[in-house]
Amino acid sequence: MSIKTIDPTLKTSPNGGGSLYAETVMIHPRSVKGKFRSAKWWVAVVLLAFWHLAPFLRWDRGPGAPNQAILADMAGRRGYFFFLEIWPQEVYYLTGLLFIAAISLFLMSSLAGRVWCGFLCWQTVYTDLFMLVERVVVGDRAKRMAMDRQKWNGDKIVKKTVVNLIWLVISAACGIAFTLFFGDAPTMLRDILTLEESVGTYSAIAIVGGFCFMLAGYAREQVCLYMCPYSRFQSAMFDEHSLIVGYEEHRGEPRQPFRKGSTFENRGHCIDCKMCVNACPTGIDIRDGIQMGCIGCALCIDACDSMMDKYNLPRGLIRWDSIANQAARAAGGQGKLRLVRTRTVIYVVILTLVGGLMVGSLASRKTTELSVQHERAPLFVQLSNGSIRNGYVLKISNMIREERSYALEVSGIDDVTFSVVGGPSNVTKTDLVIPADSVGAYNVFVTAPPAKLQGKRTALAFTLTEKSGERPTRVESMFAAPDQ
Numbered sequence: 001m002s003i004k005t006i007d008p009t010l011k012t013s014p015n016g017g018g019s020l021y022a023e024t025v026m027i028h029p030r031s032v033k034g035k036f037r038s039a040k041w042w043v044a045v046v047l048l049a050f051w052h053l054a055p056f057l058r059w060d061r062g063p064g065a066p067n068q069a070i071l072a073d074m075a076g077r078r079g080y081f082f083f084l085e086i087w088p089q090e091v092y093y094l095t096g097l098l099f100i101a102a103i104s105l106f107l108m109s110s111l112a113g114r115v116w117c118g119f120l121c122w123q124t125v126y127t128d129l130f131m132l133v134e135r136v137v138v139g140d141r142a143k144r145m146a147m148d149r150q151k152w153n154g155d156k157i158v159k160k161t162v163v164n165l166i167w168l169v170i171s172a173a174c175g176i177a178f179t180l181f182f183g184d185a186p187t188m189l190r191d192i193l194t195l196e197e198s199v200g201t202y203s204a205i206a207i208v209g210g211f212c213f214m215l216a217g218y219a220r221e222q223v224c225l226y227m228c229p230y231s232r233f234q235s236a237m238f239d240e241h242s243l244i245v246g247y248e249e250h251r252g253e254p255r256q257p258f259r260k261g262s263t264f265e266n267r268g269h270c271i272d273c274k275m276c277v278n279a280c281p282t283g284i285d286i287r288d289g290i291q292m293g294c295i296g297c298a299l300c301i302d303a304c305d306s307m308m309d310k311y312n313l314p315r316g317l318i319r320w321d322s323i324a325n326q327a328a329r330a331a332g333g334q335g336k337l338r339l340v341r342t343r344t345v346i347y348v349v350i351l352t353l354v355g356g357l358m359v360g361s362l363a364s365r366k367t368t369e370l371s372v373q374h375e376r377a378p379l380f381v382q383l384s385n386g387s388i389r390n391g392y393v394l395k396i397s398n399m400i401r402e403e404r405s406y407a408l409e410v411s412g413i414d415d416v417t418f419s420v421v422g423g424p425s426n427v428t429k430t431d432l433v434i435p436a437d438s439v440g441a442y443n444v445f446v447t448a449p450p451a452k453l454q455g456k457r458t459a460l461a462f463t464l465t466e467k468s469g470e471r472p473t474r475v476e477s478m479f480a481a482p483d484q
């Protein structure tokens, strides 16, 4: 599907000759009322509430454990998400979640176009909020445009200062909310407000808040047009059955202003009022066709519907529908919603598979991890009795909040024995106790008679058996020996 790459904010078309430089014009969309505008506010309220309140949700994990429901504990090297506790070596769960998020975005786009951009993206949510501030302090589109044109005077300085100060407060709150996911939120918030937090925390607030201020306050649609990669490849996810915001050209054209006393006979329903253009946060004219600049916010639908109501015309001159349905209506037929298509089925299958895999792996998740590192310097030592000794570093992670006892065994070579530095010597099995929620590191020397070895490398395995019944953890390694 081809999408026009018009930049609506350029005064001069790059192809229009003359200077290659075109100044960017600040877009001041007109406020509209309607079901999509209301939906956008509700979504924004839910998302902002989550962002600012989620760090304060509590989850009891027992004594000594953090009770914050969502926490990225960098010092403790853990991630907490309600009942889940993710250790650093389990970062693949995060990869799985990101993969699911990406495929969900693809599915969402192929079903309903850029619904993410128009309703759910942080850039959209904060830009909407910042524009609301401008609207309350300065006024709607006409007043904001007039203020931009007017020379600096007392009124302009005061209003611009107030707008920027409120933006700063919102941005600081955004930055603070971000940092609260990395520590105990109530304590951190108190320390931040009493200036007792670390320089690192204030730097993070400044960076996140600074980006919020610049992107939502000044860059706005430029982020969607130039910085976000998603708008560049969105067309690859659409097809003629994807629901997108579109103008019903067959019904709207030929457009012309409506004069008092005239009728809508032998003309289109578009009265060329440009309400749709003025309401558009990216400043495009949806009547020119699908464009890269359209973020699917549907505000032009609300704007146009209000005009249709005013002239007693059916709503939906601009509507959220598929290109196929639009073509069907243009030909005098009826459109039909087609959600089940090859690409949507493929996305759902991938989501089901990856989701199932993650749920399965979480359900069978082990709470013990064993890592075995063979020492390389030296690879082996020949003892005075002729036997060969290899050194290993074992790290045992006890991932629950209870002390646990494990039986360690080495297998794979006949007559093999091992010694734990600081523990038993020349044994075939020993018990190791790992404190709650910690990693035990051990230096282990394995000794084997040369006659039982198979050349320079012989396979052997370390097995940990947890006393309370968790299935054994086995790690394969190798035993090095000199050429025989």
Ligand code: SF4
Pocket: 245, 276, 279, 280, 281, 282, 283, 284, 285, 286, 293, 294, 295, 296, 297, 298, 299, 300, 301
């Ligand atoms: S054209 Fe309509 S849906 Fe697209 S960005 Fe503009 S107002 Fe939003």
Ligand code: SF4
Pocket: 247, 252, 269, 270, 271, 272, 273, 274, 275, 276, 277, 287, 303, 304, 305, 307, 317, 318
């Ligand atoms: S709001 Fe509707 S009637 Fe007005 S210009 Fe846009 S499409 Fe035409």
